[in-house]
Amino acid sequence: MRSLPESCKVKITRLSQAFGKPKLKAEFLSYYPYAHRLYIDSGMIMPVWECWATAWKQCSSLRHNPPAHDLAYVIKRGMCFLPVTSGIESSFSVIA
Secondary structure, eight states: OOOOOHHHHHHHHHHHHHHTOTTHHHHHHHHHHHHHHHHHHTTSOSOHHHHHHHHHHHHHTSTTSOOOHHHHHHHHHHHHTGGGOHHHHHHHGGGO
């Protein structure tokens, strides 16, 4: 797995604190390889939020993956409030 830059880790920590979701950072790092693979496989044209939502949908149904409720919470809000969440989007754009 590609290592995340420190600035991205800081953004994820801020999101976790802003939304009051303490497990977000761990869940983000757990699902990152799946979202990144979707993005690469799409020829880097799949929208970032769609990569994350698809990764969450596909992987959360697998028995070996723990539930990612905090990640789902942030993804749903990011997709619904996209025009006003530029800071959140840039945090999740680390897969690009």
